[in-house]
Amino acid sequence: MTNSIKKVLVTGASNGIGFDLTKKLLAEGAEVIAVTRTGKVGEYSHPNLKVYQGDISNAESIEKVAQQLEEAGIKLDVLVNNAGVGLDLGDEVPTADLLNATFATNTTGTVLFTEALLNSLNDGGQIVFLSTAMALLRNAAPNAPAYRMSKAALNMYAVMLSQRLAERKIRVTPLHPGWVQTRMGGDTAPVTVERSVNGIFKAITENTETGKFWNIELDTLEDY
Numbered sequence: 001m002t003n004s005i006k007k008v009l010v011t012g013a014s015n016g017i018g019f020d021l022t023k024k025l026l027a028e029g030a031e032v033i034a035v036t037r038t039g040k041v042g043e044y045s046h047p048n049l050k051v052y053q054g055d056i057s058n059a060e061s062i063e064k065v066a067q068q069l070e071e072a073g074i075k076l077d078v079l080v081n082n083a084g085v086g087l088d089l090g091d092e093v094p095t096a097d098l099l100n101a102t103f104a105t106n107t108t109g110t111v112l113f114t115e116a117l118l119n120s121l122n123d124g125g126q127i128v129f130l131s132t133a134m135a136l137l138r139n140a141a142p143n144a145p146a147y148r149m150s151k152a153a154l155n156m157y158a159v160m161l162s163q164r165l166a167e168r169k170i171r172v173t174p175l176h177p178g179w180v181q182t183r184m185g186g187d188t189a190p191v192t193v194e195r196s197v198n199g200i201f202k203a204i205t206e207n208t209e210t211g212k213f214w215n216i217e218l219d220t221l222e223d224y
């Protein structure tokens with residue numbers, strides 16, 4: 001089964017997975033609204049690409065993006081919450097600064113951005129969250145405390161939201177994109193951005209479940 005992907009909004013599209021996913025979606029015929037902190041996607045442009053400036057850790061900025069969408073009368077089929085930070089991946093001891101900064105984007109910002117866009121999402125659409133297998137309880141390890149906890153909280157929100165949005169038939173998909181060769185994942189990561197993005201595209205076009213965790217590396221649904 002192929003799900004409709006006419007209009008897609010991708011956050012954090014300036015780099016890494018978000019940038020390549022944007023290009024893949026455009027190549028597959030979708031219209032993409034990219035949200036980046038600079039309001040640009042480098043020098044990249046495409047007739048079906050709109051770029052909005054937005055910092056998802058900032059409430060005013062979130063409101064502005066939501067308003068722009070409403071004023072333009074844009075209804076989304078898919079919202080991809082890709083923007084994220086990994087500020088303490090090599091640390092073991094949580095600090096107030098890194099907890100606050102990490103949660104501000106990965107959890108509070110992502111949640112409030114999603115809430116602000118719910119009216120701009122078509123019934124029957126989909127919300128994707130770039131989570132991580134590092135946030136599954138059975139994969140707990142001492143490193144990356146703020147990162148793991150911020151994404152674990154996001155997984156909980158995703159399942160709660162899937163229940164809230166069931167009547168609107170909006171599917172909610174938290175996913176693990178793999179350990180990917182990006183600025184965050186580093187050069188030694190085993191998964192290319194292309195493989196990850198192809199997997200995310202499949203999770204959008206072929207996944208009919210809601211509230212389930214999708215693992216790109218395993219190419220299937222996985223228990224929390």
Ligand SMILES: NC(=O)c1ccc[n+]([C@@H]2O[C@H](COP(=O)([O-])OP(=O)(O)OC[C@H]3O[C@@H](n4cnc5c(N)ncnc54)[C@H](OP(=O)(O)O)[C@@H]3O)[C@@H](O)[C@H]2O)c1
Binds near residue numbers: 016105
């Ligand atoms: N790479 C991996 O191995 C891996 C594994 C599991 C999960 N993930 C998740 O996948 C997602 C994408 O990661 P990536 O590997 O592509 O990382 P990346 O190359 O560092 O890209 C992160 C993107 O998020 C944007 N961003 C960060 N904070 C933002 C904010 N407050 N508002 C708007 N945009 C913001 C960045 O924008 P700037 O360019 O302005 O900084 C950048 O475009 C993240 O959520 C990450 O947690 C990645």
